[in-house]
Amino acid sequence: MVNPYDKANELAQVLKESSEFSELKNLHDQVNQDEVAKRMLDNFRNVQLELQQKQMQGEQITEEEIQQAQQQFELVQQHEVISKLMEAEQRMSQLITDINKAITQPLEELYGAGE
Amino acid sequence: MVNPYDKANELAQVLKESSEFSELKNLHDQVNQDEVAKRMLDNFRNVQLELQQKQMQGEQITEEEIQQAQQQFELVQQHEVISKLMEAEQRMSQLITDINKAITQPLEELYGAGE
Ligand SMILES: [Ca+2]
Ligand SMILES: [Ca+2]
Numbered sequence: 001m002v003n004p005y006d007k008a009n010e011l012a013q014v015l016k017e018s019s020e021f022s023e024l025k026n027l028h029d030q031v032n033q034d035e036v037a038k039r040m041l042d043n044f045r046n047v048q049l050e051l052q053q054k055q056m057q058g059e060q061i062t063e064e065e066i067q068q069a070q071q072q073f074e075l076v077q078q079h080e081v082i083s084k085l086m087e088a089e090q091r092m093s094q095l096i097t098d099i100n101k102a103i104t105q106p107l108e109e110l111y112g113a114g115e
Numbered sequence: 116m117v118n119p120y121d122k123a124n125e126l127a128q129v130l131k132e133s134s135e136f137s138e139l140k141n142l143h144d145q146v147n148q149d150e151v152a153k154r155m156l157d158n159f160r161n162v163q164l165e166l167q168q169k170q171m172q173g174e175q176i177t178e179e180e181i182q183q184a185q186q187q188f189e190l191v192q193q194h195e196v197i198s199k200l201m202e203a204e205q206r207m208s209q210l211i212t213d214i215n216k217a218i219t220q221p222l223e224e225l226y227g228a229g230e
Binding site for chain 2: 010017058100
């Protein structure tokens with residue numbers, strides 16, 4: 001019987017060697033080596049984070065804040081490398097989500113059925 | 116290059132065949148075939164869920180509610196099969212957590228370093 005931990009480590013290794021991961025890493029490095037791009041992305045992420053925290057704490061988010069976030073999003077979208085990085089992050093995030101679904105599927109079956 | 120999805124499906128299969136999963140499934144089936152045990156566990160879970168929802172909504176949880184939950188926990192702990200099932204769930208949960216850590220570790224390295 002194969003040890004689940006061994007198989008998980010194999011998967012981790014495959015992920016690390018995947019095109020999805022190396023694209024993400026390349027774009028991440030490119031942004032980090034470009035001071036302007038890095039500041040732009042950091043600003044965007046900080047604003048996103050602040051809004052998320054407000055939302056979680058049930059605080060009101062103003063029209064103005066939503067507009068500002070939207071404008072910042074459009075700004076970073078126009079930066080080619082940042083926009084590509086965000087797309088690569090989306091693909092990686094989807095990949096992790098799909099992997100988690102595959103892993104937890106037997107549990108979902110167990111807990112979804114026969115209740 | 117191995118496809119991450121193929122490797123994830125392999126891992127899912129290994130998990131499904133693991134002793135951790137088959138123990139969990141056996142105990143789960145045992146409890147579900149025992150009406151008294153099933154009702155006891157359902158009650159316990161409903162109370163836990165209610166308290167969690169209250170907590171998430173920022174509602175006050177009373178001394179009495181905490182005591183009741185504690186008493187119910189002690190009750191289910193005394194039921195051998197339920198107690199074993201809860202232990203098996205804990206082990207499975209730990210296994211899934213460890214697997215997720217292994218999978219996301221390259222991403223943590225990428226996002227933790229060089230900022
Ligand atoms: Ca684009
Ligand atoms: Ca026990």
